[in-house]
Amino acid sequence: MTLTPEDIAAIWLSLKVALTATALALPFGFAIAWLIVFRRFRGKVVLEVLINLPLTLPPVVIGFFLLLLLGKNGWIGKLLDASGIPIIFTWKAAVIASATVGFPLLVRSIRLGMESIDQQLIEASRSLGAAWYDTLATIILPLSLRGIMAGSSLMFARSLGEFGATIIVAGNIPGITQTIPLAIYDYASSPSSVTMALSLCMVSVIISVVVLIVHELLGKKLHRRSAL
Amino acid sequence: MRKTLLLLFALLTISMPAMAGELSLSVAASLKEVINELSASYTKKNPGSTFVKNFGPSGTLAGQIENGAPVDLFIAANNQWMDYLKEKKLVDGANAKMLAYNSLVFAGTTTKKVASMNDLLKLDKIAIGSPKSVPAGEYAMTSFKNAGIDNQLAGKLVMAKDVRECLMYAELGEVDGGFVYRTDALLAQKAKLLFVVPQKLYPRVTYPMALTVKAAQNKEAKAFYLFLQGAEAKSVLRKYGFVLK
C-alpha cells in the first residue's frame, strides 16, 4: 500500500475540514436543538423543516444552492467578494459544504439527548434559583453531553465522506480542497489508476472505524452518568 | 386489469435496449457539438439509425469500455487512451483513423493581463481537466512542465472532470481562467481567449477514432464510420474550428 504526497495531503485536508466543520457547527447545533426542545414559538415547524432539509436533498443540490449563495454573483457572495474574502474554491467552502450537509444529523442527535432529560430536573433547577441560562449551562448542557458526542461523531464521519456539495462549491484542488473522496474520484475516473485508489480507500475505512470506536467508547462512558 | 398488464408488457418489450439500428458512441467531450450535429444529420438521411451518445473525459470513457460498456465507436482526444484500448484488443486498431486536430488555449474572464505562460503565475486559480483522465488536462500539465512552471502552479489548479467542466469554471468566473481547446473557447460567451499555448510545449492534440471489436462487423457502425470521414463531416468540423491536417 503506497500513498503519494497528494494522497497524504488529501488525508490531512479531510481531517482538517471535518474537524473544523464539526467545531463550527456545534454551537449553532446546540442552540437550535435547545430552541426546538425547550422553547415554544410560532413557526417552529418551519425551522424544523429547514434544519432537516439537507438530509433529504441530494448533496449536489445543496452544493449548487451554496454556489448560488456564496458565488461571485450570490447574495452573500457579492458582499464577500467586495470585502476580499474568497470562499468558493477554497477550503472554507469545503468546511461550509460539510457543515451544511452534516448539520441536521448534529441537531437530531443533540435533540434526542435533550429530550431525554426529565423536565422536572429543569423545574428543580429553576426553583432552586437558577435563571434559564444558568439551567442551560449547569443542567441541560451536562446532561445532553451524550447527544452532543453522538452528534459530533456522526457529523465528523459524514464530513469525511462529503463529496457532492464539496466538489461543486470547493472544487477539486489538490492540496487545497481535494479531500479523500475527491481524490478517490479522481483516481476512479482513470482506468489506469484504479489500484492507487485502493490505498486511499483503505485509509478512509480505517479512519471511519476509529471514529466509530471512539463514538462507542464515549457513549458507554457517558451512559454511566445518565439520569436517576 | 388485463389491458393494463398487456400495455405494461408491450412497453417493456419496446424499451428493450440494443435495438437494431441503434449505435452507441463514446466521444471526447470537446467533440460534443460536432457529433450531435453529425449524428442528427445522419439520422435524417438514414431514418433507421439512432444514436446513444456518451460524452466525457477520454480516460473515463476508455475505462468504461474496458469494463464492458456496449460501445460501438470510440473517439478520444489523445493517442494515449486509444493506444490503451488497442493494447487490450478492445478496438479495431488496424482501421483506426485520425478524425481531426485541435490546439490548446487559455481562456478566462480575469481582468488581469495574461498573454503568456509566465503570466499564469500572477493568477489565483486556474482550471484544468484532471490529468489522470482528461487529455486537455494532460496536455496542460505537459506544457507546464516544459515551461518549467509546474511547481509554482501547485495549489492554484482546480481539477475539472472534463474539458467542458473546465470551460464552465472559466465562464462562471470563479477561477481566473481555464485550459480548454480552441474549439471550446470559440463557444464561450463570457470567457475570452487570452492566449494560445505554444505548440512546442505539448504534443499535438489529435482525435483518433476507431470501432470497437464488437462493432467491427456491424454494417450500420461501419457505414457511420465512413460517414465521419466524408466531406460533410469535414465541413462541420471546420465550422467549429477543428483543424483537419
Next chain:
Amino acid sequence: MNLRIDAEKKQGSFLLQVNADVSGERIGIFGRSGSGKSTLVHLISGLLEPDRGEIYLNDECLFSSAKCVNLSPERRRIAIVFQQAMLFPHLSVKANLLYGYRRCRAENRNIKPETLITILKLQPLMQRGVHNLSGGEKQRVALGRAVLANPRLLLMDEPLSALDDTLRFQIIPYLKSVSEEFGIPYLFISHSILEMQLMAERIVVIKNGSLAETTTPDQLARTSMAQSPKGYLNLLHLADPVQNNGLYAYPWGHNTLLISDGEAKGKSLFELSSRDIILFKQHPEAISARNLLECTVTELFRSDVRVGVVLSANGEKFVAEIVRSAAEDLNITTGSTLFAAIKASSFRKLG
C-alpha cells in the same frame, strides 16, 4: 406566611380556577389525582403562567395579569420537593445540596449547610455517589437541597407518595423538624388523609380544578371517614413501653394500652382505625381484647351512613366509628359513658 391566589389556567380540556387566601406555617393541599394539585404547584412556583389572575406571597406580588407582573421562578424563592427526588445525576451529593445555596444571595443565607446536614443526618451520605442512595435517602437529600436554598416557602409536591410505608413515616419527622428548626413555612400537597393529619394544620381541598373548602386535618378525616377504607385514623404518639407477656404496655395519658406490635423502647407512632373499636354500653365481664377503656362521649358526628363517636378516656381523645343503627340501639348521646374494646393487634406501628 400568607398566600393569596386568584388564578385561572386552562390546559387542554382541564380548567383550574382557584381563589384562596390561606395563612399559616403548615398548610396542606388535598385532592385526588387529576384534581389540579400539580397545576397549582406549577402556578405558585412560577413554572407555569396563569391565563389570568394574581398571586401574592406575604403581600409581595408574584404574578398579576392586570399589572403585567410575572416573577420568574428563580426569583420567587419557593423551593420544591418533588415526588421523585429529582437529584441532579451528574452532580455529587454535596453539589446537589449546595446547588440552591450557591445561588442564594448572601444576605438570605440563614441556614448553614453544616447545621442542615446534622439535622437531616446526611453526613454518611456525603461520600456516596448520587446513584448509590436508597429512595428514602434520596428524598432526604432532596429535602436538604430545597431547604439550603433558603426559600421563603417550601412546596412539597407529594414527596412521600413514591416511598413505602416504613420510609414514609421515617421521613415525616425530618420534614417537620426542618420546617420548625429553620422557620420555613410549607405547602404540603398530597392525596393521603393520614399524611395531612401528620403534616398540616390547615388544609385547602381541591376538587375538579377549584377550591372545594378550607378545613382542618381532623375535620377532613371526619368527613371522609365513611369513604376511607380504614375509616378515621386515630394517631397516637406513645413512648416508654414496658414489656408484658409478649405485649407492650404503653402509657397513654392516665391509661395504659397493650399493643402487640410495639417497640422495645423509645417513641413510636401508632395508627388505630376507628373501625377497630367495639363499643359496649356496659362493662363486659370478660373479653378477649386486651384493652378496655372507660370513656365519655364528648361529641357525635355524622359521615354518610356512619356515626363518628368522639370519646374521651381520662382526657385522651379518640374516635370510634359505628353504623347509625348501632348508635340508635345503644342510645348514644353526648355525655354517655361507654366502654371501648380494642384488640392489642389493632394498633399499627407507623414509625
